[in-house]
Amino acid sequence: MTDQISRRRRLGGLATASVLLLSLTACGGGDDGKDDFAKPKQNADVTFSGDPIKVMTFTPYDTDTINFKAALDVADGAKVAINNAGGINGHEVVVVPCNEGADPNKAADCARKAVDEGVSAVVGGFSANGDTILPILEKAGISWIAPPVISAAELSSKFSYPIVPGVIAQAGLGAKAAEDGCDKVANVMYDLPSSGSVKELGNVGLASQGHAPATVVPVPPTTTDFSSIAQEISDYDCAIMSIPSGPLTGVAAAGASLGSKTKYYAFPGTLTDSAISQAGGALDSAVTMSPFPPSGDAVWDDAKKIVGDMSSEENGGWSYMSYQSTWVGYQLLAEVLKDSTDVSAAGVKAAFDAASAVDGLGFTPELSFTQEFPAPGMNRIFNTKVMFHDIKDGALHQDGDYVDLGASLTPAS
Known part of the structure; x- marks a missing residue:
C-alpha cells in the first residue's frame, strides 16, 4: 500500500511538471483563414418551458500563433442541435463566445466575462491558459465541462470535468x-x-x-x-x-x-x-x-450535418481533438442535465458531481464523474480509456x- 501511494504521488508530480511541455503539442495551429462554414439554423417553431441556460465557449483566434475559431462553429452547431430537440429539459441553450487570444490576460478577461454574464458552465473550446482561467471560475462557482486538459489546474480543480485522458x-x-x-x-x-x-x-x-x-x-x-x-x-x-x-x-x-x-x-x-x-x-x-472514434466514424455524422464537414479547416477539422471534445462536451452537458430542474452554475456542478453512469452516446465508454483518479495532481482525470x-x-x-x-x-x- 505504501508503494502504491508513493507511486501515485510521484505520478502526480510528473503530471504537474509535464503540462507546460505537453501544452505545446496542442499549439502551433495555423490561421484557418476560414469563416465560410455552413452556419446552423435553429428551428424558430421550437418552444421552451424554462429559463435559458447560458454557457460560454472560448478559443483563440486572430493571433499570430494559434487560431482555432472553428471551435465556435462547433459550439454553435451543438447548441442548435440540442435546442432543435427541445433544449436541455426544456431550457434553451445560449452560447456566449469569447476569444481568449492565446494570451493569459485575454483569457482572464473571458473568465471574468463568464462571471459577469452569469453563465452556468464553460463548455469545451481551447485554451493553454487554464491556470489563469480556473481560479476565476472557481471563485464564481462555475464549472468547465470538457476542457482540453493542458494545464495543471484542469488536472486538479474541483470545477474541472475533463473527458480526455490528458498527460x-x-x-x-x-x-x-x-x-x-x-x-x-x-x-x-x-x-x-x-x-x-x-x-x-x-x-x-x-x-x-x-x-x-x-x-x-x-x-x-x-x-x-x-x-x-x-x-x-x-x-x-x-x-x-x-x-x-x-x-x-x-x-x-x-x-x-x-x-x-x-x-x-x-x-x-x-x-x-x-x-x-x-x-x-x-x-x-x-x-x-x-478517447473518441476517428473523424470518419458514423458517430460524427450528425455533427457534420449541422456544422459542416470542415474538410478545408487547416487545423484538421473534425480530426482535431479539441473540436471533437467541444461537440462531445455539449452532448454530455445535455445528457447529465436531462432531468435537472436547476440549471444554474451550482446546479450544473451538483449534477456532474453526482453523475456516476453517464452514457457516452457512442463517443466514449460510460463515464463517471464521482470517482477521481487516485494520483495527486491528476485527480480530475475521469476517462482513462482510449x-x-x-x-x-x-x-x-x-x-x-x-x-x-x-x-x-x-x-x-
Whole structure:
C-alpha cells in the first residue's frame, strides 16, 4: 500500500511538471483563414418551458500563433442541435463566445466575462491558459465541462470535468510502443525544463511492459529545419513524438527523404487529417490514440450535418481533438442535465458531481464523474480509456477496441 501511494504521488508530480511541455503539442495551429462554414439554423417553431441556460465557449483566434475559431462553429452547431430537440429539459441553450487570444490576460478577461454574464458552465473550446482561467471560475462557482486538459489546474480543480485522458497518454504511448515490439525507442520532445518529467511518464509506460527507458531527443522550440532530428531518430525503431503537428510533419517528411523506417507514436491531437495530408505519406505507419472514434466514424455524422464537414479547416477539422471534445462536451452537458430542474452554475456542478453512469452516446465508454483518479495532481482525470488509431488510405482509422491507460501506469511484475 505504501508503494502504491508513493507511486501515485510521484505520478502526480510528473503530471504537474509535464503540462507546460505537453501544452505545446496542442499549439502551433495555423490561421484557418476560414469563416465560410455552413452556419446552423435553429428551428424558430421550437418552444421552451424554462429559463435559458447560458454557457460560454472560448478559443483563440486572430493571433499570430494559434487560431482555432472553428471551435465556435462547433459550439454553435451543438447548441442548435440540442435546442432543435427541445433544449436541455426544456431550457434553451445560449452560447456566449469569447476569444481568449492565446494570451493569459485575454483569457482572464473571458473568465471574468463568464462571471459577469452569469453563465452556468464553460463548455469545451481551447485554451493553454487554464491556470489563469480556473481560479476565476472557481471563485464564481462555475464549472468547465470538457476542457482540453493542458494545464495543471484542469488536472486538479474541483470545477474541472475533463473527458480526455490528458498527460497519462504519454505513458500509454510508451506502453503501446513496447507492445508493438519496438526495440530502440526515442522520445522526441521540446527542449524545455519540463522535458524530464515528460520523459519519465513515457518511461513509466515502457516499464509497464518490461521495456528499457527511451532515449530523449531534444528539439529546440525555435527549430524550423528538422533534418538533423530526423537523422538522429532514424537509428531508432520507434519514436514517441511529444511535439506539435507542424514539427511532427516536418520530422516525418525529413525522415522520408532520408529513407528512415522509424515508426512514429504521436501524442493525442497532433496526428490530424491535415498533418497526414501535408506529410505526403511520410506518416502512413504512424499511430496515435484518442478517447473518441476517428473523424470518419458514423458517430460524427450528425455533427457534420449541422456544422459542416470542415474538410478545408487547416487545423484538421473534425480530426482535431479539441473540436471533437467541444461537440462531445455539449452532448454530455445535455445528457447529465436531462432531468435537472436547476440549471444554474451550482446546479450544473451538483449534477456532474453526482453523475456516476453517464452514457457516452457512442463517443466514449460510460463515464463517471464521482470517482477521481487516485494520483495527486491528476485527480480530475475521469476517462482513462482510449482507442488507438492508425492510418489507412490517408485517414485515421480505429485500431482495436478501447484500452484502459491505467494499466500503462503499473510497472511490469
